[in-house]
Amino acid sequence: MPTYAKSEDWLLQSSLLLEARPETTRITTRYTIRPNIRRTKKSAADNTTTTPAPASKTPLPPRGDLELKTYDPVSGVVLKYRTVKLAEVGRLMQLLGSHLARTQAGVPVREVGGDDELLPDATPAEGSGVATPVVGAVGDKPAAGAAGGGGKGKKKKGKR
Amino acid sequence: MAVLSQDEFFAKLTDLFRSHEGKDHGEIFLTQKRFTGNNTSSPSAPAAITSEPLEPAPILIRATDGQSKEDRASKVKISTLVQPDDLDIFYTRYAEVCRSGMTTLKPRDRTKRKKNKKKKVGGGGAGQTSMRAVE
Numbered sequence: 587m588p589t590y591a592k593s594e595d596w597l598l599q600s601s602l603l604l605e606a607r608p609e610t611t612r613i614t615t616r617y618t619i620r621p622n623i624r625r626t627k628k629s630a631a632d633n634t635t636t637t638p639a640p641a642s643k644t645p646l647p648p649r650g651d652l653e654l655k656t657y658d659p660v661s662g663v664v665l666k667y668r669t670v671k672l673a674e675v676g677r678l679m680q681l682l683g684s685h686l687a688r689t690q691a692g693v694p695v696r697e698v699g700g701d702d703e704l705l706p707d708a709t710p711a712e713g714s715g716v717a718t719p720v721v722g723a724v725g726d727k728p729a730a731g732a733a734g735g736g737g738k739g740k741k742k743k744g745k746r
Numbered sequence: 747m748a749v750l751s752q753d754e755f756f757a758k759l760t761d762l763f764r765s766h767e768g769k770d771h772g773e774i775f776l777t778q779k780r781f782t783g784n785n786t787s788s789p790s791a792p793a794a795i796t797s798e799p800l801e802p803a804p805i806l807i808r809a810t811d812g813q814s815k816e817d818r819a820s821k822v823k824i825s826t827l828v829q830p831d832d833l834d835i836f837y838t839r840y841a842e843v844c845r846s847g848m849t850t851l852k853p854r855d856r857t858k859r860k861k862n863k864k865k866k867v868g869g870g871g872a873g874q875t876s877m878r879a880v881e
Contacts, residue, residue, distance in 0.1 A: 616774070676841045
């Protein structure tokens with residue numbers, strides 16, 4: 587049950603799975619709202635013995651996250667991707683339609699402008715329609731690492 | 747569970763997102779799968795992975811608030827069918843509704859501003875230190 591750190595990886599593996607089993611695979615998008623509790627900050631304050639900020643008086647706004655899950659009940663393959671960024675939602679939902687839903691519907695995937703970086707990854711998928719390598723390519727990296735990586739890229743761009 | 751038209755679906759989906767606004771917990775599930783009708787409800791012959799191109803079929807979209815059995819009376823469960831020709835139009839609207847509904851996710855603008863402020867005030871970061879070394 588791999589959770590991919592990059593949406594590109596998730597999309598590639600999901601499209602592979604959908605091409606292999608388009609009739610049974612389903613995609614679930616789960617939007618979760620959780621109360622915002624500053625557990626990590628409290629523990630950090632205990633370790634470093636700094637004075638904890640009295641921010642707990644004002645309740646923090648709840649946090650949400652979005653989890654995309656591709657599941658095929660026949661082979662039992664589950665592919666996941668998690669994000670907390672609102673900026674990604676529009677792009678991801680568009681990809682659900684332009685790439686994955688088209689595969690599900692049996693309509694040829696049309697190239698959409700603006701998603702050009704994803705297409706070179708997605709095109710070799712057409713040759714191999716096997717679902718099993720999906721499980722082998724486990725990328726169990728935590729999502730936090732991916733977020734950090736994305737941040738670095740943005741910073742570099744800004745400095746140039 | 748009646749299948750709604752797209753306009754009704756979007757209206758109810760917007761209501762569903764709105765009902766979660768201001769709450770500190772909750773979930774919304776959105777599912778999409780190929781709709782093949784009732785005749786193939788039991789996929790008893792799943793082994794064959796065919797390379798033949800599929801016949802175009804509609805996509806079934808479901809949305810629910812994930813209420814458990816005790817709250818079944820108040821459970822929201824909506825669904826719609828999207829024909830293959832309508833996919834692009836539907837998903838454009840779908841993405842808009844989701845983006846405007848998912849208000850608790852991290853917005854992009856705020857984080858960018860914070861980063862810029864930090865750069866200006868702190869003057870930290872790997873790039874700038876390297877600049878100093880060059881000077």
